[in-house]
Amino acid sequence: MDILILAVVIALVAVGAISGLVVSSRKKKQLPPPAPSSTPTITAPPAEPQVGEDAAPTAQEPRRTIEEVTLPEAQPTDSPVAVEDPVVEAPAAPAIEVPEPTAGRLVRLRARLARSQNTLGKGLLTLLSREHLDEDTWEEIEETLLIADVGVVPTQELVERLRERVKVLGTRTPADLRALLKEELLTLVGTDFDRAVKTESGVDTPAVVMVVGVNGTGKTTTTGKLARVLVADGRSVVLGAADTFRAAAADQLQTWGERVGARTVRGPEGGDPASIAYDAVKEGIAEGADVVLIDTAGRLHTKTGLMDELGKVKRVVEKHGPLDEILLVLDATTGQNGLTQARVFAEVVDITGIVLTKLDGTAKGGIVVAVQRELGVPVKLIGLGEGPDDLAPFEPEAFVDALIGD
Known part of the structure; x- marks a missing residue:
């Protein structure tokens, strides 16, 4: 009986030893690394600084006197160079022009005047050159003068003089008509006016x-x-x-x-x-x-x-x-x-x-x-x-x- 009890105790001790070995081997086994996750890693906020009695002691460093402090050496620099202001040239005085002499200036401009004005002269010459100067022709002559801004009274005077002189002239060649018309138009424009611009005052003032x-x-x-x-x-x-x-x-x-x-x-x-x-x-x-x-x-x-x-x-x-x-x-x-x-x-x-x-x-x-x-x-x-x-x-x-x- 005692022998049987001793055998049971030994069996139980053996079973316990085997169980301990199994458990210890499981503890030593490495766990696999965690799977990657899209969730961001959260780090703990830094510890807030402590003040008063809770503050950490600061490291003590030896202090230097003002005599021991050395200043950095000055780096050599180029001496400043004075920059002169740019010279701005004064605007050049405009060149004095020499105008064209006035003597004969209208003659030089005659072609320009003729291009715009000779409709009057050519129209009159054409009408006066007709073989028969009837009333309709004289009315056309009068109308030509009025369109040219001669004015009513001067037009009537010119037409009357032309009527008389053409009747006296008889045969009318182009040269005769031109001379006649020039003479009458000059009379109409006037040749006895003083057309000079007065530039002398007669006294000492301008x-x-x-x-x-x-x-x-x-x-x-x-x-x-x-x-x-x-x-x-x-x-x-x-x-x-x-x-x-x-x-x-x-x-x-x-x-x-x-x-x-x-x-x-x-x-x-x-x-x-x-x-x-x-x-x-x-x-x-x-x-x-x-x-x-x-x-x-x-x-x-x-x-x-x-x-x-x-x-x-x-x-x-x-x-x-x-x-x-x-x-x-x-x-x-x-x-x-x-x-x-x-x-x-x-x-x-x-x-x-x-x-x-x-x-x-x-x-x-x-x-x-x-x-x-x-x-x-x-x-x-x-x-x-x-x-x-x-x-x-x-x-x-x-x-x-x-x-x-x-």
Whole structure:
């Protein structure tokens, strides 16, 4: 019995030993690595700094005195070099131009005038060359003259004279008709006017010329071109920019003056035109100039206030002495409408001469006759283009030659 119990105990001890060996071998077996996951790894936040008694002790380092501290050595640098400001050259003074001489200028421009005006002359010659000059033909002649802006009364006078002379002439050769028409047109235009622009005052002060007209007729440009005409004739000129209402009018006039060496007297934009005109004459006297040209602002002939102001400019300028010329600038393309303008200006200031501009365009040559008849003053200058020397003294013979053509 005891032996049996001892055997059971030994068996149980053996079984327990075997079980322990199995368990210990399982503990030593390596586990496989975890499968990769798309979930991001979460790291723990850094520990917050501790303060007060919880703070970690800092490492103690030996302190240096100020004598022991050495400064870094200065690195050598190049000495600064003074940089000179760039030299900006002053703008060169504009070259003084030498205008074309005025003698024969209209003759040189005759071809340009003829291209736009000889319809009148050729039309009349064609009609007068008909074998039978009946009433219908004379009506056509009259109509041709009216279309050319000659005016009603001058047209009637010319037709009557032509009727009489053709009847007396009898046989009419082309040469006879040309001579006849030239003679009658010269009579109509007028050869007994004094068409010279007055540039001598008769006293010790300069001659004063005032340029007037409505808006858009080209007064400022005409004043600049007139300065070239006078310089070409050997006159010294001072320009007065009394057009203070139009932007850049003074600049435009000054540019014209600089081209021929003429000084421009100007004032602030919107300033008193009469004051500037007065100063211009004063400067002309001081410089000993031959002529002072005063460019006035354009104004509508229907505006009473503006026209009164023009009269004021005239009165102020006359404190230095009488005005030698008052030139009215008319746009030749306006035709008979320009006569109304001329009439009103003549009532405010004493017009002494006419400047017809744009006569090379659609203008009719007969306006020369009409405006002279209306005002009783001569056409002194005509504009025949955009060039600086396209303003020419009016010469009746050259003008009529251009009307008739070759």
